[in-house]
Amino acid sequence: MRDSRWHGRLALGLLLAPALLWLGALIVLPHVDLAVLSFRERTGPRVYTPSLAQYKTFFAEPLYWHVFVRTAIMSVIATFLTLLLAFPIAWIIAKLARGRAGSLLFIICLIPFWVSETVRTLGWMILLRESGVLPALLVKLGLTAVPVELLYRDATILVGLVYTSLLFMVVPLVSSLESLDNSLIEAAYDLGAGGFSILRTIVIPHAAPGITAGCIVVFMLTLGNYLTPTLLGGKNSQWFTEQIYTQFITRFNWEQGAAFGFLLLGLSTALVMLGLRASGQRFGDVMRRT
Amino acid sequence: MIPSLPRPAWLRTATAAYLIAFLAFLFLPLIVVAVFAFNDAPYPAPPWRGFTLDWFLGNSSSGRTGLFADSELLGSIWTSCIVAACVTVLSAIVGMTNAFLIERGRFPGKQVLSILMLAPLVIPGVILGISILAFASRVADFADDTLGLELDFLRPGLPLVVLGQFSYIATIATLTISARLRRFDRTLEEAALNLGASKAAVFRTILLPYLRPALLGSAAISFLMSFADFNTTLMLVGADTPLTVMMYGRMREGATPVLNAVSLFLMIASVVLALTLLRRGGSPRPKPDE
Secondary structure (H helix, E strand, C coil): CHHHHHHHHHHHHHHHHHHHHHHHHHHHHHHHHHHHHHCEEEEECCEEEECCHHHHHHHHCHHHHHHHHHHHHHHHHHHHHHHHHHHHHHHHHHHHCCCHHHHHHHHHHHHHHHCCHHHHHHHHHHHHCCCCHHHHHHHHCCCCCCCCCCCCCHHHHHHHHHHHHHHHHHHHHHHHHHCCCHHHHHHHHHCCCCHHHHHHHHHHHHHHHHHHHHHHHHHHHHHCCCHHHHHHHHHHCCCHHHHHHHHHHHCCCHHHHHHHHHHHHHHHHHHHHHHHHHHCCCHHHHHHHC | CCCCCCCCHHHHHHHHHHHHHHHHHHHHHHHHHHHHHHECCCCCCCCCCCECCHHHHCCHHHCCCCHHHCHHHHHHHHHHHHHHHHHHHHHHHHHHHHHHHHHHCCCCCHHHHHHHHHHHHHCCHHHHHHHHHHHHHHHHHHHHHHHCCCCHHHCCCHHHHHHHHHHHHHHHHHHHHHHHHHCCCHHHHHHHHHCCCCHHHHHHHHHHHHHHHHHHHHHHHHHHHHHHCCHHHHHHCCCCCCHHHHHHHHHHHCCCCHHHHHHHHHHHHHHHHHHHHHHCCCCCCCCCCC
């Protein structure tokens, strides 16, 4: 008996070791270290003192917090647009397409996202740059006299971000809409409800968990995106992750970069919490749903 | 609205139009990338100047460096493959031990640990990258200062890239594998034990075959995600550049259609992998998942 208990402990220990090593050495300790970095200041060669200087710089320098706020606002807009664009397609997949057509359409919608973001962004660059496909088309159609540069605009960044995020919205929306019983909609219709009030009082409340899950994931990914804003926005992108990169890699100012990293992490965590609170859901459930 | 309710003609037309526009939006960037891989021009831009295979087969004699002669690009594909293979093996092992830990283990703090396991998915990749970079450097500096050890693998380079990608891909592997383990019928295991099988035999002959689809699925997803990762990799990369970082660098400079050629190759490879996986009944979704 005692022997088997000892075996159980050993097994538990062996299973626990990889998990603790992974989370401890790659997640928890690095973030603690990042926090320590962000709260110190270099006062001489290899001499550091604890200070709030990095955070002070962030608030004192308009460029930094402008970029921060801009990134947040653009991310919110991108999330909202993604939801708007993904909802009808999720509805078509979950409710309108019959039998195999639905799952086929679903797979077709997933395919582009198996290809890496770099490739998709390359596609957008070829489409939108001044010498690209769409400007040439606009000239041919007589809409513009000369090719216009469609890259390096805020709208372009938004298009790119929405495009990369679609999948993470469509998947949770489809699964939450599939579980909605059609007879509820039929009953509402028979009782005289119009399309809009059915949407507002039945569909949206039912799909709320899926909507929240999708919005949270999309917001997070957009906020932390680097590739799409820098390539499609060029020098005008002013994305916060770019600031982190500049501080960390280009300027080698790790203290400042760490503070920026923490601010971004704080913003992302705060909005995830807010979303969860607003919809009354638990973190674990949302992550499993998406 | 749903098919069982009357839908006015304008709504049907609008739905169809939306579907077509949506699919065009999804596939246009990919189609453009594929088409311009065959354009006989020095840049991936219109007009169409005729069909060529130069961007695949070209070598110094034709004056154009095609994909198969571009040793830098081929080298980065190989680098990406090595990194992805390491990440896949590590994630599969840790994903499996985590699945047993979460589904079978009973120990204090399990709830906290299982929430912590989800955390890597909500931390932006850039921040995972810088925190691991900073922490690894600190450990390396410490080893250098106190013990005089040169721990080169903790400096920016492929081992750190592997660790950085593994830090969040492990979560996805854990979720995929534990979702399947949760549905396992424990009476099968008990029956085998009652019939005198050893624990090792039960694991090898019953559990492992049962978990095989989830293991293969999570391996495929891990490989693809590692191959496509950009944010975390960018922060940790050293002298050897994986494909995404190499492509990014070239895209900023305005590259030749050889990038289209390599993208086409990536598209075909990932779609083939995705469709094989779908056929086998694994999860078709490429990211934070299941």
